[in-house]
Amino acid sequence: MAPPIIMKKKITLKQIARELDVSIGTVSKALRDSAEISEDTRKKVQAFAKLYNYRPNNIALSLKNRKTKTIGVIIPEIVHHFFSKVIRGIELVANKRGYNVIVGLSNESFDKEVINMQMLANGSIDGFILSISKETLQQQDYHHFKETINQGMPIVMFDRIVNEIDCDKVIIDDSKGSKNAVTKLLSNGCKSIAIITTKDYVSVGKLRTQGYLDALEDYKMSPETDLILKVDDELVSEDHLESLEREIEGLFKKNKKIDGVFAVNELYAIIAMKVARNLGMKIPEDIQFIGFTDGVLSKHATPSLTTVSQHGQQMGEKAAELLIDNLKREDQEEFYRTIIIETELIERDSTK
Amino acid sequence: MAPPIIMKKKITLKQIARELDVSIGTVSKALRDSAEISEDTRKKVQAFAKLYNYRPNNIALSLKNRKTKTIGVIIPEIVHHFFSKVIRGIELVANKRGYNVIVGLSNESFDKEVINMQMLANGSIDGFILSISKETLQQQDYHHFKETINQGMPIVMFDRIVNEIDCDKVIIDDSKGSKNAVTKLLSNGCKSIAIITTKDYVSVGKLRTQGYLDALEDYKMSPETDLILKVDDELVSEDHLESLEREIEGLFKKNKKIDGVFAVNELYAIIAMKVARNLGMKIPEDIQFIGFTDGVLSKHATPSLTTVSQHGQQMGEKAAELLIDNLKREDQEEFYRTIIIETELIERDSTK
DNA sequence: TGTCAACACGCAAACGTTTTCGTTAAGGAT
């Protein structure tokens, strides 16, 4: 037999005031231990408030203080090891510093990115942390970022950024990271290294390709267009990976001498390893692989994949710190910082 | 040379009113196309509002309407394929129905779960969607859920639920799902099937073990304790997987006849496959594997892993629909539903 | 010319806080 349910709705200052026959202001002051209020009333009010489990209404506070203590995060995708790590980092420091996190997913779509930002920019949050969607990068339409900043709402961008917008940024040195990786392959003795990358409009893809070229140049090797596979991202949506497999298979068959592969993300590397294995190549004896983004796949693949770690959580933490610091210093003069998180080459079994 | 920056701070009804020399109420009504206002002023106000890109302040609306159009999601962990899929589902329908999503991470800790809920329950959100942390399940302290519900804030629980709390729930039939999986192994000819599971306080672990037992019983086989490996979750935190590997290795070595393995999550299955391979067994010829939770690992492992899909995104969608429906019908009489999402056995290369 | 709709708009309350600025009464000093 369930006990009778007594709904204790949230109690407000007004109700406490009425009950105790004092004014609202008095209750408020008493709860904040103001010296203006006599010891007696203070105790009385505090006891009553505790009994009824009073908590100030956040919305009312937000309205009054004109800040919400909430930060908005807009990312292209959440079912993604890197982005979820970033969120974890953001949430960690946000929480520690008394902020909440509200997430919006752009799903790589320009429209959803705009809509989401508008939904949040109308008072719901104090600032944004975001990574730009592919469609936005492709269309190069950044007016929503500009407007948001113009309205006095700070933005911190991470990973997928764009130089055109003036704001705090947290990135990795993509070209340096991939240069390191490719250099590793070279120093491991690779003579013919292929790269599997994305179309150039994805800024990070472009930069990582650049790092590949830089490493080759250091070794006085000239790049061969045949070894550069630019994958059309549209084709690799979720489950249509066969076409990607075929492309990679074509790459290997046309260039039998390939003995090293650098891929700009984890999945491409894993799939390339699978194709290579099916073609009878031994990893890492015949061919070595390095990927980008240290996800769960890299760690548990067979063989485990050597990879460039982006330190997603650290990026998130840093981004949140930048934003909250910015919010604290109540719009004094504006200066924007770009933080570069160091990448790290995690060596596993796919390289010698 | 950058153009001079003109800060267009967000404009309010009051400012429009002052500028156009009408009252605040008139502006509000004009913008909402009230028949009370003359065509002239309506047009004038609307034009002005559009020019200055007026948007009603969400916080003020929340305070007035006493609802925030925001739902709070508390999950144990976000760097996790299943949970991030659920969030994606939640976000999808929430957004479609005009709601925002604010996430809190309990990090499997009781205290953080409580803190997070308190932070959000003070007016910031209209309702919760959550999955209970392991520590909470272990301590069996559910007062924070009860209090929240008592205050009139609806909760929808998913996956990790507890019967003691009266609220909407979205779950899968864990025992049925695992029974199906084990039955599949049996019908594939397995004679000695091991299970790798968790300690019993994790409700889903317990249920999945039960399904394993049920399947055996259907085939008139009696369970052997030697074949049931209950992993202590504490030991498998992130990177300390060696001990798990050793335990599994011990399992295989002690029971040479094992020809089938069912694991209650993806990672355990992947690791078990790795151990088996190192021991020289052929998959699926010598030994077959099935995991639980359809993550990215299952799909891209070699061999790819047959697995019981939980349909995380669908769970999220359903949870959000339950919650929002509940919110719409303005506390009429309360009735709680438990939705069971069907699992699906996704057959891949780790089974015959 | 007086009456009455209809029209167009302003006022004010309400949501729940915090905080500034009164206001009242008591008490001490003169």
Place this chain on the structure above:
DNA sequence: ATCCTTAACGAAAACGTTTGCGTGTTGACA
């Protein structure tokens, strides 16, 4: 008895909306 200080509290504004209701003006009609 008068003045002043001080302690203790109340009133009200403000944050930005929405909305019910009151009010003034206009025009039509008798």
